[in-house]
Amino acid sequence: MHLFTDIHSLQGFLTAYKYAGKKIGLVPTMGALHSGHLSLIEKARQECDLVVCSIYVNPTQFNNPNDLVHYPRTVSSDRQLLESVNCDVLFLPDDQVMYPQKTLLKFDFGYLEHVMEGKYRPGHFNGVATVVSKLLHIVKPDQVYFGQKDLQQFAVIRQLVTDLSFGVQLVCCPIIREKDGLAMSSRNVRLTANDRALAPLLYQSLQLAQKWASAMSVEQVKEAVARHLAATAGIQLEYFEIVDSYTLQPVKEVDEHEMVSLCIAAYIGEIRLIDNIFLNNSANYK
Numbered sequence: 001m002h003l004f005t006d007i008h009s010l011q012g013f014l015t016a017y018k019y020a021g022k023k024i025g026l027v028p029t030m031g032a033l034h035s036g037h038l039s040l041i042e043k044a045r046q047e048c049d050l051v052v053c054s055i056y057v058n059p060t061q062f063n064n065p066n067d068l069v070h071y072p073r074t075v076s077s078d079r080q081l082l083e084s085v086n087c088d089v090l091f092l093p094d095d096q097v098m099y100p101q102k103t104l105l106k107f108d109f110g111y112l113e114h115v116m117e118g119k120y121r122p123g124h125f126n127g128v129a130t131v132v133s134k135l136l137h138i139v140k141p142d143q144v145y146f147g148q149k150d151l152q153q154f155a156v157i158r159q160l161v162t163d164l165s166f167g168v169q170l171v172c173c174p175i176i177r178e179k180d181g182l183a184m185s186s187r188n189v190r191l192t193a194n195d196r197a198l199a200p201l202l203y204q205s206l207q208l209a210q211k212w213a214s215a216m217s218v219e220q221v222k223e224a225v226a227r228h229l230a231a232t233a234g235i236q237l238e239y240f241e242i243v244d245s246y247t248l249q250p251v252k253e254v255d256e257h258e259m260v261s262l263c264i265a266a267y268i269g270e271i272r273l274i275d276n277i278f279l280n281n282s283a284n285y286k
């Protein structure tokens with residue numbers, strides 16, 4: 001695997017592939033890689049001639065400084081994992097490379113960021129859009145791969161890519177889970193043993209809500225999920241929403257929308273985790 005830490009050398013390397021008409025796939029990550037990330041690399045491996053993974057813990061998307069300081073960083077095992085799935089290129093920039101000056105960019109994603117992650121993590125999507133724009137400019141991939149776990153991020157990036165005519169194809173990959181249903185996440189390693197035992201409750205709540213949604217109103221399902229989680233000390237629900245999978249806006253009735261998702265965010269002890277499932281019609285989400 002080729003390792004690049006600066007933009008000039010990376011672009012020099014990629015030029016030959018672009019001239020030869022090779023298809024380039026980009027998988028942006030913040031490292032501390034797990035099988036969820038590797039599934040994105042593997043999908044890119046199947047569909048592209050050259051697979052580039054970026055690892056960069058992007059400070060501008062962290063609304064909580066404590067979360068940034070404690071974000072797991074495991075570069076040497078990340079490199080081994082990337083080798084194991086035949087990733088071609090690792091782009092590993094530092095803050096000076098990505099932000100040689102304080103960025104003044106401001107994005108406004110309107111209604112897309114007034115709910116859920118945007119509401120509870122002010123400035124988060126501005127930081128995500130900034131760094132994803134930079135990565136797309138730097139690598140100029142044909143395809144870029146993201147996980148459904150960050151569903152709202154995917155919707156924001158869809159808007160960004162169209163608004164700014166990036167001309168890249170977005171690919172949304174399914175959520176990879178632990179055996180007990182917990183969505184894989186880099187932050188899971190920060191859970192205490194007790195909290196790790198509680199964490200599968202998030203996915204269990206989504207599954208219950210999916211069942212309840214066939215017989216109850218949206219409001220009743222939301223209340224039932226809140227009650228279900230309130231019964232467990234150690235879990236603090238931040239939001240549970242039933243949303244249109246594209247606009248991310250809360251729905252009043254499930255039947256009025258072609259694609260609906262159930263989305264949850266909660267603190268398990270000190271650690272904030274998110275998860276979601278498609279309620280219906282999950283095939284071919286783009």
Ligand SMILES: Nc1ncnc2c1ncn2[C@@H]1O[C@H](COP(=O)(O)OP(=O)(O)OP(=O)(O)O)[C@@H](O)[C@H]1O
Pocket residue numbers: 028029030031035036037039040145146147148149150173174175176177183184185186187188
């Ligand atoms: N369990 C998973 N299954 C599939 N894709 C995932 C999973 N977890 C993360 N991803 C995707 O991997 C990409 C990089 O995510 P990131 O590096 O933030 O990892 P993460 O596990 O989501 O970490 P954290 O949630 O702690 O920020 C994103 O597109 C994200 O949606």
Ligand SMILES: CC(C)(CO)[C@@H](O)C(=O)[O-]
Pocket residue numbers: 028029030056058061128131132150153
């Ligand atoms: C897309 C991303 C790599 C941007 O920092 C990050 O938000 C993530 O890992 O989902």
Ligand code: BAL
Pocket residue numbers: 061062150
């Ligand atoms: N996976 C989303 C990155 C974040 O939580 O900041």
